[in-house]
Amino acid sequence: MSEVQTNQQFRLAARPVGLPTDADWQLTEEALAPLEDGQVRVKVLYLSLDPAMRGWMNEGKSYIRPVAIGEVMRAGAVGVVTASRSPRFQPGDHLSGAFGVQRWWTGAVDENSGVVKIDPALAPLPAWLNVLGMPGMTAWFGLTDIGQPTAGETVVVSAAAGAVGMTVGQVAKHLGCRVVGIAGGADKCRFVVEELGFDACIDYKEGNIATGLKQHCPNGVDVYFDNVGGEILDTVLTRINMKARIVICGAISQYNNTTRVTGPSNYLSLLVNRARMEGMVVFDYAARYPEGVARLAQWLREGSFKHREHVVDGLENFPSALLMLFEGKNFGKLVLKVADA
Amino acid sequence: MSEVQTNQQFRLAARPVGLPTDADWQLTEEALAPLEDGQVRVKVLYLSLDPAMRGWMNEGKSYIRPVAIGEVMRAGAVGVVTASRSPRFQPGDHLSGAFGVQRWWTGAVDENSGVVKIDPALAPLPAWLNVLGMPGMTAWFGLTDIGQPTAGETVVVSAAAGAVGMTVGQVAKHLGCRVVGIAGGADKCRFVVEELGFDACIDYKEGNIATGLKQHCPNGVDVYFDNVGGEILDTVLTRINMKARIVICGAISQYNNTTRVTGPSNYLSLLVNRARMEGMVVFDYAARYPEGVARLAQWLREGSFKHREHVVDGLENFPSALLMLFEGKNFGKLVLKVADA
Numbered sequence: 221m222s223e224v225q226t227n228q229q230f231r232l233a234a235r236p237v238g239l240p241t242d243a244d245w246q247l248t249e250e251a252l253a254p255l256e257d258g259q260v261r262v263k264v265l266y267l268s269l270d271p272a273m274r275g276w277m278n279e280g281k282s283y284i285r286p287v288a289i290g291e292v293m294r295a296g297a298v299g300v301v302t303a304s305r306s307p308r309f310q311p312g313d314h315l316s317g318a319f320g321v322q323r324w325w326t327g328a329v330d331e332n333s334g335v336v337k338i339d340p341a342l343a344p345l346p347a348w349l350n351v352l353g354m355p356g357m358t359a360w361f362g363l364t365d366i367g368q369p370t371a372g373e374t375v376v377v378s379a380a381a382g383a384v385g386m387t388v389g390q391v392a393k394h395l396g397c398r399v400v401g402i403a404g405g406a407d408k409c410r411f412v413v414e415e416l417g418f419d420a421c422i423d424y425k426e427g428n429i430a431t432g433l434k435q436h437c438p439n440g441v442d443v444y445f446d447n448v449g450g451e452i453l454d455t456v457l458t459r460i461n462m463k464a465r466i467v468i469c470g471a472i473s474q475y476n477n478t479t480r481v482t483g484p485s486n487y488l489s490l491l492v493n494r495a496r497m498e499g500m501v502v503f504d505y506a507a508r509y510p511e512g513v514a515r516l517a518q519w520l521r522e523g524s525f526k527h528r529e530h531v532v533d534g535l536e537n538f539p540s541a542l543l544m545l546f547e548g549k550n551f552g553k554l555v556l557k558v559a560d561a
Numbered sequence: 562m563s564e565v566q567t568n569q570q571f572r573l574a575a576r577p578v579g580l581p582t583d584a585d586w587q588l589t590e591e592a593l594a595p596l597e598d599g600q601v602r603v604k605v606l607y608l609s610l611d612p613a614m615r616g617w618m619n620e621g622k623s624y625i626r627p628v629a630i631g632e633v634m635r636a637g638a639v640g641v642v643t644a645s646r647s648p649r650f651q652p653g654d655h656l657s658g659a660f661g662v663q664r665w666w667t668g669a670v671d672e673n674s675g676v677v678k679i680d681p682a683l684a685p686l687p688a689w690l691n692v693l694g695m696p697g698m699t700a701w702f703g704l705t706d707i708g709q710p711t712a713g714e715t716v717v718v719s720a721a722a723g724a725v726g727m728t729v730g731q732v733a734k735h736l737g738c739r740v741v742g743i744a745g746g747a748d749k750c751r752f753v754v755e756e757l758g759f760d761a762c763i764d765y766k767e768g769n770i771a772t773g774l775k776q777h778c779p780n781g782v783d784v785y786f787d788n789v790g791g792e793i794l795d796t797v798l799t800r801i802n803m804k805a806r807i808v809i810c811g812a813i814s815q816y817n818n819t820t821r822v823t824g825p826s827n828y829l830s831l832l833v834n835r836a837r838m839e840g841m842v843v844f845d846y847a848a849r850y851p852e853g854v855a856r857l858a859q860w861l862r863e864g865s866f867k868h869r870e871h872v873v874d875g876l877e878n879f880p881s882a883l884l885m886l887f888e889g890k891n892f893g894k895l896v897l898k899v900a901d902a
Contacts, residue, residue, distance in 0.1 A: 283833045454824070468832045483795070483824030491809045491840030492624045499832030 227252050229292045229322035230538050236277055238478045239546060244277070245293075245539050252324060260335075261303040262315055262325040266531075267538070267556040268296035268349040270383075271447075271545050274475040283501045293321040293538075296354055298338060298345050300561060314338050316348050321538055323558060334506070342517055345561070346529040350553035351520065352513050355383030358469060358502040360512040363388050363445060364395075366467045366500050371396030373442035374461075376433070378452050380421055381408035381528075383553035384469060387516070388445045389418050390525055397443075400436045402429065402452060404548045411551070416526055429455045443467070449474045450482050457486035464495040476546055528552030568593050570633045570663035571879050577618055579819045580887060585618070586634075586880050593665060601676075602644040603656055603666040607872075608879070608897040609637035609690040611724075612788075612886050615816040624842045634662040634879075637695055639679060639686050641902060655679050657689050662879055664899060675847070683858055684868075686902070691894035692861065692868040693854050696724035699810060699843040701853040704729050704786060705736075707808045707841050712737030714783035715802075717774070719793050721762055722749035722869075724894035725810060728857070729786045730759045731866055738784075741777045743770065743793060745889045752892070757867055770796045784808070790815045791823055798827035805836040817887055869893030 226249055233246040255261055276287050276294055287294050297319035301311050306329050309315060317335035319325035329335045338348045350356060362384075369375050375392040379385040380401025389412060392399045401412045401421040409421035422432030429452060433441065440461035446453050449471025460466070474481045490497055505512070519525035530550040532541040535558045544550045567590055574587040596602055617628050617635055628635050638660035642650050647670050650656060658676035660666035670676045679689045691697060703725075710716050716733040720726040721742025730753060733740045742753045742762040750762035763773030770793060774782065781802035787794050790812025801807070815822045831838055846853070860866035871891040873882040876899045885891045 281833070283835075449829070468829070470832070471829055474829070480826045481829060483826040483828050485821045485824040487824050487828070487838070488790070488809070488812055488815070488822060488840075490838060491811070491842065492622070494624075494840050494842055494845060496837055496839040497828070497831060498837040499829075499835050501832065501835055504835060 225251055227322055227324040228535060229320070230535075231290055231292055232277060232287045234289065235279055236476075239476045239543060240274070240277065240539065242539055246290075247536070253326060255303055255305050255326060256328075258306050258328045258330070259326055260301050260306050260309050260315075260329050262299040262317070262319055263302050264297050264299040264319050264323055264325055264558045265561055266298050266346050266349055267319075267321060267535075267558055268353065269538075269542050269545060269554040269556055270296070270354070271470055271472045271475060273542065274546070283503070294318055295321045296349060297325070297558075298348050299325065309337065314340050314345065316353060321535070323535060336509075343520055343527075346531060346553070346555045347520075347527050349555055350383050350529055351387050351516055351525070351527040354502055355553055356387050356516050357505060357509055357512045358500070359384045359387035359445075360391060360516060361502065361505040361508065362467045362469050362500045363391050363443070365505070366498050367443040367445055367465050369395055369397045369443045372398075374398045374400065374437050374439055375443045375445065376400045376402065376437065376441050376456055377445040377447070378402040378456075379447035379470075379472065380412045380418065381551060382447060384447055385445070386412060386416055386526075386528065386552070390416055390519075392443075393417050394519065394524070398437075398439075400433070402432075402448075408551060411528070415528075424452060430458065433459045440464075445469060446471070448472050454482075454484045454486050457484055457489040460489055460493050460495050462493050462495070464493055466495065466497040468497060468499040472546065529555045531555045531557050533557045566592055568663055568665040569876060570661070571876075572631055572633055573618060573628045575630065576620055577817075580817045580884060581615070581618065581880065583880055587631075588877070594667060596644055596646050596667060597669075599647050599669045599671070600667055601642050601647050601650050601656075601670050603640040603658070603660055604643050605638050605640040605660050605664055605666060605899045606902055607639050607687050607690055608660075608662060608876075608899055609694065610879075610883050610886060610891075610895040610897055611637070611695070612811055612813045612816060614883065615887070625844070635659055636662045637690060638666070638899075639689050640666065650676075650678065655681050655686065657694060662876070664876060677850075684861055687870040687872060687894070687896045688861075688868050690896055691724050691870055692728055692857055692866070695843055696894055697728050697857050698846060698850050698853045699841070700725045700728035700786075701732060701857060702843065702846040702849065703808045703810050703841045704732050704784070706846070707839050708784040708786060708806050710736055710738045710784045713739075715739040715741065715778050715780055716784045716786065717741045717743065717778065717782050717797055718786040718788070719743040719797075720788035720811075720813065721753045721759065722892060723788060725788055726786070727753060727757055727867075727869065727893070731757055731860075733784075734758050735860065735865070739778075739780075741774070743773075743789075749892060752869075756869075765793060771799065774800045781805075786810060787812070789813050790825075795823075795825045795827050798825055798830040801830055801834050801836050803834050803836070805834055807836065807838040809838060809840040813887065870896045872896045872898050874898045
């Protein structure tokens with residue numbers, strides 16, 4: 221394989237106020253550095269587009285350092301090794317890692333790099349950014365470790381047709397729970413019920429969420445897996461059971477706020493119901509990813525677990541594709557295809 | 562002891578909007594019913610005035626049923642048995658129970674009545690409504706069971722000079738924690754530091770809470786015991802450590818709201834810090850009260866634990882005395898003296 225000479229990257233040009241605009245990005249082109257000892261060169265094939273990326277663009281302390289102005293935008297990705305000066309990986313190996321929004325990644329691949337080999341025979345490459353990637357791990361560990369549902373309990377998940385939500389719901393069904401999704405639009409709701417086997421889905425664009433919860437959660441809510449925050453979180457708080465667990469995984473409704481985040485007015489329901497609200501960040505479970513991948517891969521092989529990716533083609537479409545997340549325009553895990561394998 | 566013939570009671574006349582007013586109460590007088598089998602007659606000596614009482618006056622589902630219109634207002638109390646047709650208690654026994662805002666209580670005293678015998682030799686009667694009563698139990702179980710602080714951690718408690726707060730802080734000191742209180746006014750702050758041994762206290766009426774937390778919690782906040790909600794909760798959320806625990810015990814700043822409760826805007830700090838916010842209601846620990854009383858009584862006997870009550874005299878002063886809680890006018894556990902022993 222002959223070595224290419226140039227790379228193309230999206231760099232953060234400015235910290236966005238509200239929704240990111242084109243002015244917040246700079247598309248750069250630069251020569252590839254020579255490969256050093258211990259490094260590999262990866263041709264990026266698919267990029268993961270995630271709501272969390274919006275948070276990485278902000279200044280200030282969070283669970284991960286912000287992307288610096290001028291830095292290549294951080295992104296999870298899968299790619300193929302084209303050259304290697306590391307004993308860990310060989311050309312032709314498929315890898316996943318935080319390769320960033322660019323065509324080529326060159327870097328060291330020690331144990332702490334987070335770069336791991338993936339098996340495209342087990343599932344198509346985009347699925348490694350979905351059910352077998354970060355969203356899948358977020359769903360698996362967030363639900364089982366923080367939510368801790370038991371058979372017969374009712375689990376509600378928001379952004380139910382999103383990458384995390386669809387896995388949360390299917391895991392909960394496998395655990396014997398009643399599962400109710402909240403999603404935007406009839407298509408998404410039909411999908412999670414008819415394709416994924418959720419017991420019900422509330423279309424937040426159509427009707428009243430409180431009424432929907434009352435109807436579809438006749439025994440109340442034991443676990444709520446929250447990806448959205450805002451009014452939906454507040455409404456679910458009115459329907460929780462004694463000793464309920466609320467997993468705070470994200471708050472996509474609030475990420476582009478230019479005013480203060482809306483806090484949950486009904487948080488005193490935690491007191492009344494002796495309930496718990498707890499945050500989770502998937503990176504904490506890095507050492508246990510193989511355990512999560514093994515379980516989900518087994519269900520995939522058995523045919524009892526589904527995944528869906530929404531693939532947008534072309535690195536150049538990164539800025540507009542990212543916005544789809546915040547407009548609810550993606551249907552399934554949003555993935556940007558950068559190159560053919 | 563000759564039997565009295567009349568009782569006097571404060572009944573709930575209307576559901577208050579905002580702060581309770583005189584119009585929300587009705588002072589009634591009625592003949593005492595004859596004592597039935599299994600019942601005792603209790604002369605009420607001291608009533609406990611608690612922020613939670615405001616919640617009991619509202620309609621709607623909560624952790625305990627609302628007081629009905631026309632019903633004697635619910636209140637914890639201590640009193641002395643004047644007549645008994647129960648084998649459990651004898652005239653002269655001191656009891657604690659939910660005797661209500663009245664001069665005399667007549668009722669059955671089975672195992673489920675929540676009426677228990679207390680020992681006035683161990684601590685003065687008002688202390689049985691404080692450190693050895695509900696507030697003490699709330700502090701003990703809320704802190705140890707939900708907050709779970711370990712030696713060396715930093716514990717912050719709001720309403721630090723209140724009944725629950727002063728016990729929370731002293732328990733945390735006994736457990737080897739750094740303890741920082743938040744209270745209103747220089748006197749209260751001086752008291753919790755100089756008399757109770759807190760490491761520091763932030764006067765929310767004086768200065769900036771964020772600055773105070775920064776100064777007095779140099780290693781961040783591991784456990785926050787929240788009695789107040791509102792802006793104080795929101796500010797503490799900006800200073801919590803990884804895996805912090807927030808005990809939601811009350812929200813006195815919000816109880817008289819005529820608008821929506823202010824939710825914590827900074828709740829996503831739970832996500833960033835993988836932290837937990839959990840509600841507690843002391844009644845859940847009823848079976849374990851003897852365990853809590855034993856530990857606190859031991860520290861009282863050893864002289865390593867203090868308590869302070871603010872006693873207001875006269876049943877007729879109930880409506881105005883209750884308001885002191887919401888104006889921060891009480892200094893120590895607020896108790897209404899109804900009669901001499």
